[in-house]
Every structure is written in structure tokens, then in C-alpha cells.
Amino acid sequence: MDATTNNKTATLTVGNNSYELPILTGTVGPDVVDIGKLYAQTGMFTYDPGFTSTASCQSKITYIDGDAGVLEYRGYPIEQLAERGDFLETCYLLLYGELPTRAQKDDFDLRITRHTMVHEQMARFFQGFRRDAHPMAVMVGALAAFYHDSTDINDPKQRMIASMRMIAKIPTLAAMAYKYSIGQPFMYPKNSLSFAGNFLHMCFAVPCEEFKVNPVLSAALDKIFTLHADHEQNASTSTVRIAGSSGANPFACIAAGIACLWGPAHGGANEAALAMLKEIGSVDNIPEFITKVKDKNSSVRLMGFGHRVYKNYDPRAKIMQQVCHEVLAETGHHGDPLLKVAMELEKIALSDPYFIDRKLYPNVDFYSGITLKAMGFPTDMFTVLFAVARTVGWISQWSEMLEDPQQKIGRPRQLFTGHTRREYVGIDKRD
């Protein structure tokens, strides 16, 4: 199904001139005004910093209704996928558009778990990084250097091979980045383990000791991966699409997505939320902190709260809160003072007019930091885990973009407010 026009139009009036602009309708969600020919018709651009009202593409992958707190992958609600499926099933769904049959699922799982090893040369490549390099930096560098010319991006078969390689191998690179940052030997993947179980093994096993995957933690991590698998045209996904629109290879495009995800307003928010909970320290300090958040001169924000799209409870946050309780109970952290601070903070913020009026609700990051910490991950690995999960979303969106006949190189325009033309002045004559 492509967007339909239904012969609806919007009229733009500029001075004495009127222009008819087609309105496109999708399967669900707001209609869009097609302004593709606006410049040719009127000589004007549109202005929308941060793309708050702009649809950059047509997509069939993920649907969000931010006002209702809805998130669906290929039409399936996130709650059902997280509760009843597993992450690799979600990967299949995002890549192929349908849930797999049993035979397709077995084959897919096998193809992913059999391709988890990376070239041995990667181990030597890692040695080039400073020993305290951030694992996100290592991920970006490692990926951009990986298979850089192996994919004919116009061949759907080769695109799928590249996609599978990334889903299978990025966890291995992520675990290697972690091991490198703590000075431990790399652990080879174990293909007999589940996707999440193998990741825990590669991160937490050491060669000199037996390591048993904890099934509660592995199930929790699998859910965390599912919750983060895709999120329509967010900043990092748009970055991947823009990078891909120039014909760059998919590994470099995903590296670009990882770089964008690193920022504290996007993937780095759970790290920031955990730092904030530590800074608050105890329930008694919450009122003072809330006062600072509400003070316009302080620039302090309640991290893990608010979302560009969700103006209601983030549906992933509800599942994440449940996962958080399960993990903390399993690891003996249920009395963790940070959890107490988080729960009290959430209660206070949800009843405070400042947050209610601005529709600021907890997002997925509010609880994910405490959960990952309890699982044993250091804070600088949080965004790396997000990248492992989001790889499938990025690569599905990249592939969809290349299949779109309307695809063009991403090239926004600007409203220029700098100097108009002036003549060059020699350095000796400048004041």
C-alpha cells in the first residue's frame, strides 16, 4: 500500500496568488501536505528546524501514535512482541515485513547465530585504540572499516546478506569493545546460546572460569533489545537514511547512526538518567531537584522524561519498568536506593502541573539505566547496547529507502541569515 491522494488538496495563499498542494493519506496517522514541488511553483522553501512537522519519507515499518502512547512494528503492538515473541523474531519481522513461520524462524535463527564470529584481524584492529577509548568510538571505527566494499547496494540479495551480517556481528564487536575497555581477553561467541544469552556470555565470561547464562537476565536483555529495535524516523535513523541516500556502504551508514545515537538527548539519555538518579541520591533530595528542573535559568532537565513524539506514557517505559523490577529482584538489588529515588521521582513528576502541562512522561530510558547497571553493564556500555538493538531498525529503514522509487539524496535547504555579498579585504587593511 502506497500513500493515496483522494484528490484532497491544501491551498497556500501568498499575496494574490494561490497554490494547490496535494494531500497524501497513509494507512493510519496524520495526512501530509506534499510540498515536493513548492519551490518550483512558488520560489519558496518551507522552514521547520528539527523537522517537527515534516515527514521525510514514506515508510511501512514502524508506526507511533505519540498522543495515544502507541508503538507498532509492521502493525504489531510492541507489548505483544515483547511479551510473546523474541528479539530475533522481531528482527525477521522488521526486515521481511511479516512474522516468520516456525521453519522460517528456525532458519533465520540459525543464519544469525552461525555468523557471529568476526575476522580475527578485528582483534588486532582493536589494539590501535587507546585502552580507555569509549566503546562507542570503537564501534564506529570498527564498523566503518568492516566489509567496506562488499555490498552491491542495488541488489536486494546482497542487501539482505549485509543486514544479516550486521545483526549477527555487531553484538560481537560491541562485546569486544567492552572487553577491550576493561582489559579482559575477548570471548568468542557461542552459537549454542540464544542471541541475548550469547551477548551476556561474550561480555561477562572469562576464559579461566565457567560461565552460566542467567535465564532471567537473558530474557530481560532480549526484551530490552525488542523494545529498542526500531522507532521510525528518529535522529539516528534519519542519519542512517541520509548517509545511505548518497550511496554510502551500509556499514558506514550504521556507523553514522551509532555516532548520532551517542548524544545525551538520544541514546545517551539512559546514562544521563542514571547519573541524575545518583546525583539526587535519596528521596529527601527530590523536591530540591524538581525545583531546579522547573527553574528556566538552571538548564537542568529531568533525564528520562519527555519525548519529541510521545506526549503520553512511552509504551516501552511501561514494559521497561516491569523488566527493571524483575532484574533487580533476580540480582538482589530490589532495595537499590536508586530505584526508590526513580519511583518517587516518577510519582511526583506525574502529579506536578509543570510536567502534566508539558505532557512530559517517563520515556524508555528512565528505567533502562538502573536495569542495565543491575545486570552488570557499566554506564559507557548503555548506548552500545542500544546500538546493538537498533541495528536491525537502521538496516531495515536503509533498505526500504533504497527500494523507494522516489528516493533522492537527502539535501535540506536553509533560510540564509548571514552577510550578503561583500568584498575581500587584505589582512593588512583589516581593523
Ligand code: ACO
Ligand atoms: N525536564 C524538564 N523539562 C523538560 C524536559 C525534561 N526532561 N523535556 C522537555 N521539557 C520542557 C522544556 O523545557 C520546554 O518547556 P517550555 O515550553 O517551558 O520552554 C518544553 O518541555 C518542551 O521541550 P522541548 O525541548 O521543546 O521538547 P522536545 O520535544 O524538543 O524535546 C527531548 C524532547 C529532547 C527528549 C526532551 O524532552 C529532553 O531533553 N528529555 C530529556 C532527555 C531524554 O530523556 N531523552 C531521551 C529521549 S528517548 C530516546 O532517545 C530513546
